[in-house]
Amino acid sequence: MGIDNPGRDAEAGNVRSSALADGALVVLDRPARRNALTIEIVHALAGAITDAAAAGARAIVLTGAPPVFCAGGDLPQLAAVAEDGASAVSDVIYRAFHGLVRTIADVSVPVIAAVNGPAIGAGLDLALVCDLRLAARDAQFVSSWITVGLVPGMGGAFLLPRAIGSTRAAGALLLGQPIMAEQALSWGLVNEVVDGDGLIERAEQVVATIAALPATAVARTKAAMRRSIYAGFDQELATLGATQGALLTGADFAAAVTRFRR
Numbered sequence: 001m002g003i004d005n006p007g008r009d010a011e012a013g014n015v016r017s018s019a020l021a022d023g024a025l026v027v028l029d030r031p032a033r034r035n036a037l038t039i040e041i042v043h044a045l046a047g048a049i050t051d052a053a054a055a056g057a058r059a060i061v062l063t064g065a066p067p068v069f070c071a072g073g074d075l076p077q078l079a080a081v082a083e084d085g086a087s088a089v090s091d092v093i094y095r096a097f098h099g100l101v102r103t104i105a106d107v108s109v110p111v112i113a114a115v116n117g118p119a120i121g122a123g124l125d126l127a128l129v130c131d132l133r134l135a136a137r138d139a140q141f142v143s144s145w146i147t148v149g150l151v152p153g154m155g156g157a158f159l160l161p162r163a164i165g166s167t168r169a170a171g172a173l174l175l176g177q178p179i180m181a182e183q184a185l186s187w188g189l190v191n192e193v194v195d196g197d198g199l200i201e202r203a204e205q206v207v208a209t210i211a212a213l214p215a216t217a218v219a220r221t222k223a224a225m226r227r228s229i230y231a232g233f234d235q236e237l238a239t240l241g242a243t244q245g246a247l248l249t250g251a252d253f254a255a256a257v258t259r260f261r262r
Contacts, residue, residue: 015044017052020061020204022211024052028064034071035064037122039081039096046103053107058211058218060107061203062130063114064123072121072144073097073153079257082248090245093153097122098237101154104129105226105233108219110210114203115139116196125154128163131222133189134203136196141179141189143172149252153244158236162229163189 014030026048028035113130121144145152161169164187171177184190194202
């Protein structure tokens, strides 16, 4: 099961996109399902980010429809993909979810995660791949992958130790321990913690700060940071595709989906 034609309509797939002064706001808008990521939504997010950069945005703010940033992947859809076998899962993950990761990493302008609530599983990975992270005071970060028999499929096990250190990351990745906003700030996972009703306003101020800087220098600095942080990341994503394919077709994930559907 795959999507051959990534969506380019920013209103499609439960994604909204709007202009900010000097930037763009991209909203994951599926509140009834806690902004869970489907294959279609992942493609729509990647398309909205690419289109915003092409239209001249100097920075892009990524957030979720309240009260959640993103509760992770859509388990029923992933289970449906798993019925086609491990290789089909690997293909879908690599082309869709990893395509979004690569889009955020490769786009020349900074992407700012405005984490307005829980960032769980793939939601945590999504925040991690962004260049800057602002968090509401009631935000929390949870790597829930292990509880459903999976590994962090969008690079979280690669990126989280680089952000907060291996010991702290082990508690989050292996034990599923939540990281609350103030703790995330003290550990270096987020740049700022902001009152929830002022989160987007603060993100707009960060966009304005970036827009006042030389665009080429910003782009080159982001690229330099990416080379430092992401050395070996391409190989990690390729390995994850195969690993997740095996796990998604296994008994532990099937049991987790059954629990979810009850």
